Amino acid sequence: MADDCLFCKIVAGDVPSTKVYEDEHTIAFQDINPQAPTHVLVVPREHHTDVADVARDPHTAAALLAGVRGFAAQQGLTDFRTVFNTGAGVGQTVFHVHAHVLAGRPFGWPPG
Ligand code: AMP
Ligand code: ZN
Numbered sequence: 001m002a003d004d005c006l007f008c009k010i011v012a013g014d015v016p017s018t019k020v021y022e023d024e025h026t027i028a029f030q031d032i033n034p035q036a037p038t039h040v041l042v043v044p045r046e047h048h049t050d051v052a053d054v055a056r057d058p059h060t061a062a063a064l065l066a067g068v069r070g071f072a073a074q075q076g077l078t079d080f081r082t083v084f085n086t087g088a089g090v091g092q093t094v095f096h097v098h099a100h101v102l103a104g105r106p107f108g109w110p111p112g
Pocket of ligand 2: 007048
């Protein structure tokens with residue numbers, strides 16, 4: 001657990017969240033400021049700062065994608081968008097890697 005990491009605290013249960021999925025290596029919870037009818041954050045239990053950092057640990061990186069798949073399968077979601085923000089310059093605000101999983105409304109491409 002990293003000091004002062006919000007999502008480590010959520011994983012530990014020290015900060016409340018609305019958990020919607022969990023498995024051995026990941027948990028998923030509702031985003032507090034949803035941008036779509038379905039908007040959850042899938043995070044590895046282990047702390048990594050961003051997608052570039054977790055890519056150095058292929059086991060955890062694969063487990064994170066398996067968590068995305070597991071959540072989608074549980075919800076019966078076939079169409080969803082997965083977003084990883086990397087760096088404050090594109091809006092990353094929590095530096096514990098997380099997959100945004102969004103669904104339930106039309107999404108344009110390319111994203112705005
Ligand atoms: P990012 O901008 O990619 O770092 O995403 C961080 C996300 O975490 C944002 O969409 C926030 O709405 C969300 N968020 C921040 N605090 C909480 C919290 N306590 N519980 C759930 N989601 C949160
Ligand atoms: Zn963390």
